[in-house]
Amino acid sequence: MSQPAVKINASDVAAPFSAAMKEYVRTELRGIGPKLVGFLANDDDSARKYAEWTGKACVRDGIRYELREVPKERLQEAVEDANRDPEVHGILVYYPCFGTFPSFYGGTMDDFIRDSISIKKDVEGLCQYYRGNLYRNIRYVDDERTQKCVLPCTPLAIVKILEHLNVYNFAQPEGEHLLGKRITIINRSDIVGRPLAAMLANDGADVYSVDINSLYLFRRGKLIECTETPEEAAKKSDVIITGVPVASYKLPLSWVSEGTVVINVASHKNVDEAALMQIPGVKYVPLVGKVTVAMLERNLMRLYENFHMKPRKMWQ
Amino acid sequence: MSQPAVKINASDVAAPFSAAMKEYVRTELRGIGPKLVGFLANDDDSARKYAEWTGKACVRDGIRYELREVPKERLQEAVEDANRDPEVHGILVYYPCFGTFPSFYGGTMDDFIRDSISIKKDVEGLCQYYRGNLYRNIRYVDDERTQKCVLPCTPLAIVKILEHLNVYNFAQPEGEHLLGKRITIINRSDIVGRPLAAMLANDGADVYSVDINSLYLFRRGKLIECTETPEEAAKKSDVIITGVPVASYKLPLSWVSEGTVVINVASHKNVDEAALMQIPGVKYVPLVGKVTVAMLERNLMRLYENFHMKPRKMWQ
Numbered sequence: 164m165s166q167p168a169v170k171i172n173a174s175d176v177a178a179p180f181s182a183a184m185k186e187y188v189r190t191e192l193r194g195i196g197p198k199l200v201g202f203l204a205n206d207d208d209s210a211r212k213y214a215e216w217t218g219k220a221c222v223r224d225g226i227r228y229e230l231r232e233v234p235k236e237r238l239q240e241a242v243e244d245a246n247r248d249p250e251v252h253g254i255l256v257y258y259p260c261f262g263t264f265p266s267f268y269g270g271t272m273d274d275f276i277r278d279s280i281s282i283k284k285d286v287e288g289l290c291q292y293y294r295g296n297l298y299r300n301i302r303y304v305d306d307e308r309t310q311k312c313v314l315p316c317t318p319l320a321i322v323k324i325l326e327h328l329n330v331y332n333f334a335q336p337e338g339e340h341l342l343g344k345r346i347t348i349i350n351r352s353d354i355v356g357r358p359l360a361a362m363l364a365n366d367g368a369d370v371y372s373v374d375i376n377s378l379y380l381f382r383r384g385k386l387i388e389c390t391e392t393p394e395e396a397a398k399k400s401d402v403i404i405t406g407v408p409v410a411s412y413k414l415p416l417s418w419v420s421e422g423t424v425v426i427n428v429a430s431h432k433n434v435d436e437a438a439l440m441q442i443p444g445v446k447y448v449p450l451v452g453k454v455t456v457a458m459l460e461r462n463l464m465r466l467y468e469n470f471h472m473k474p475r476k477m478w479q
Numbered sequence: 480m481s482q483p484a485v486k487i488n489a490s491d492v493a494a495p496f497s498a499a500m501k502e503y504v505r506t507e508l509r510g511i512g513p514k515l516v517g518f519l520a521n522d523d524d525s526a527r528k529y530a531e532w533t534g535k536a537c538v539r540d541g542i543r544y545e546l547r548e549v550p551k552e553r554l555q556e557a558v559e560d561a562n563r564d565p566e567v568h569g570i571l572v573y574y575p576c577f578g579t580f581p582s583f584y585g586g587t588m589d590d591f592i593r594d595s596i597s598i599k600k601d602v603e604g605l606c607q608y609y610r611g612n613l614y615r616n617i618r619y620v621d622d623e624r625t626q627k628c629v630l631p632c633t634p635l636a637i638v639k640i641l642e643h644l645n646v647y648n649f650a651q652p653e654g655e656h657l658l659g660k661r662i663t664i665i666n667r668s669d670i671v672g673r674p675l676a677a678m679l680a681n682d683g684a685d686v687y688s689v690d691i692n693s694l695y696l697f698r699r700g701k702l703i704e705c706t707e708t709p710e711e712a713a714k715k716s717d718v719i720i721t722g723v724p725v726a727s728y729k730l731p732l733s734w735v736s737e738g739t740v741v742i743n744v745a746s747h748k749n750v751d752e753a754a755l756m757q758i759p760g761v762k763y764v765p766l767v768g769k770v771t772v773a774m775l776e777r778n779l780m781r782l783y784e785n786f787h788m789k790p791r792k793m794w795q
Contacts, residue, residue: 239700243615267677267702268614269669278611291607295594298584299559353585361583384555386583 165421165443170436173453176327180457181224184464188225197252197467198227199286200245204235209430210257217255220456226463235260238276246281252471253286253463283470286462288313289354297358300365300384310469313462318359320454321404321426322366328424328446330402331366341368347397349373349414350406355428359404371396394418402426405433419445426451481737481759486752489769492636492643496773497540500780504541513568513783514543515602516561520551525746526573533571536772542779551576554592562597568787569602569779599786602778604629605670613674616654616681616700626785629778634675636770637720637742638682644740644762646718647682657684663713665689665730666722671744675720687712710734718742721749735761742767 188196199221203214214230221228233241238260245251261272268275282292282304296302296312304310314322325331331340346363350356351374360370360381370381373393380387389396397403397418405414406428414434419425422444427433428451439447504512515537519530530546537544549557554576561567577588584591598608598620612618612628620626630638641647647656662679666672667690676686676697686697689709696703705712713719713734721730722744730750735741738760743749744767755763 265702266614267673267680267697267700268610269673275614279615291611294584295607298582298591299595357583357585364583381583384583386581 168440168442168445168447170440171324171328171446171448173324173448173450176324177453177457180323180454180461181220184224184226184457184460187464192225194225196221196225196227197463197471198229198250199253199255199463200251201228201230202238202241202245202254202256203230203232204238204260205257207257207259210259214257216452217456217459221460224460226460239279242276242279246279246284251284252467254280254284255286255459256280283466285313286316286459286466288315288319288462289358294353294358297365298361298384300361304469311465313465314362314458315354315358316455316458316462317355317428317451318362319458319462320451321359321428322362323454323458324426324448324451325402325424330424335367338365339367341366344368344402345371345396345400346402346404347371347373347393347400348404348406349393349397349433350404350428352406355406356404371400373397404428407431407433414439416442421445424448484756484758484761484763486756487640487644487762487764489640489764489766492640493769493773496639496770496777497536500540500542500773500776503780508541510541512537512540512542513779513787514545514566515569515571515779516567517544517546518554518557518561518570518572519546519548520554520576521573523573523575526575530573532768533772533775537776540776542776555595558592558595562595562600567600568783570596570600571602571775572596599782601629602632602775602782604631604635604778605674610669610674613681614677614700616677620785627781629781630678630774631670631674632771632774632778633671633744633767634678635774635778636767637675637744638678639770639774640742640764640767641718641740646740651683654681655683657682660684660718661687661712661716662718662720663687663689663709663716664720664722665709665713665749666720666744668722671722672720687716689713720744723747723749730755732758737761740764 201214203210218228218230231241242254245254256276258273260276264272266272266275277289278291280290282290285293293312302312304312333340335342341363346368348356348360348370351372360372364370364381364383372379372381378389378391378393378396380389398420402424404426408429410431412433416438419442421442424446425434425439426448439445504510517530519526534544534546547557558570561570572592574589576592580588582588582591593605594607596606598606601609609628618628620628649656651658657679662684664672664676664686667688676688680686680697680699688695688697694705694707694709694712696705714736718740720742724745726747728749732754735758737758740762741750741755742764755761
């Protein structure tokens, strides 16, 4: 008899990480957690909300948090100051700041700011250094393999959710935990869809990456052109992840097979929830934000241990 | 009375660098220069010619050179092998290999290969780490400011040519050697025009960057939208650098004021040479390739000193 669909609350996934952080700060760091500085350089309401929300979560878990509001013309300098300041252990910028305005560098100014954050302080794991290592499946900062790279927060949150749902098979060796799994990701942004595809492919999955114009198969660091339609790819997938940033997009439910894990990472609901919950065996995660913040804290602690603690300790 | 135009031979600029390298290898390194590995992964005739040409120059100057021909499917692995090999001190890939084929990473596969080269071995100075430092005007690899970053070879060759022609004013402090100079660059590629604009702007110049669709002013790390036409920008420039990769493009000579330095960095001649030489005081550099190769050798030596010599020596 088939199982009913279930809905998974991100809080259940985030809670153990948050609790472990709190306990670690209390016992190992004697109550003085690392310091995260957030930069707000816009009038964007949702950026401000995200800033308040990350700040509260950090303080709750024992992390020192300071929000610095700067005019965008001063942002780059302010980030460089924080890069150099030994009292700052992590830096987070709330985008968008410049929107699509181009930079000297070639990409947008926001891309440039993102790449300007020191690798010792990039809690989002999205600067060029960590991106480059992620795509090349280089998992350590150092040749001795003692200091792990940080990974981008939202994709890492999805990994932790998939671990929580036992999609990861830890009986298989490292790099093969997702062997035999097919995963469709409807989003190929440089912030979420693409790094997530890389991480899941690095762990052995076949990842179908869907955007508005194309479908690629990512497998172990290689991009493979494929002839399936997005519908065919989704139907044979164990996991479907949607990240379409428009209110009008809804995942066609004919694409979802019984027993599929469906994760909505977009700020809009990409799924007709009531109808989805009629499909037997589906596991549905409507929101991932709380896990993302937990991963941000985790990245902060990893950076703190890699680059600030002497002697270094190994947390998680 | 106005001076006649003169034509400058790149060999004259390159020769002292080449001679210094040869002498340094002979005396300081007892004849055993660092080892450069070139990767050829295509059937492109001009790539093969460039490979032969760099190889000959290296051997002439005491650098050990090995050309490795690999199928492009094996290129990434071969580059990673060379990254790890302590006997290899520099890596050079002859592009194009994959052309415009996209990578997992987001850019092209050629971009991805470029970014995969270790910062300890990237003689072209074009991997993301050195690019990022260049655009942020970070001139050293280390916090102690003892190990200088390498800079991309072709843009660096232009700098050396401008130094040779006394456009640089070394009476002014570092970062201001080009203060008061206006320079127009007709090319905004990620390989030549854009990093060159950054380097010249880092040294204090106002740089007009022209491409087919737009004109920007680059000044000290900032991109400024401007209202001049390319003709107006060129006319008031002390230096015009052309890098248009098509045979049909010719720089309109009405854009060139008396006394201008004109440098052709394209493989095609972007200038009607006979007519240009009629403009009084013009200094014209028709080819830069020999200086580029000298800079490649110089980068190799800098990487060797930064990351391989113990105790480190300071060469140049």
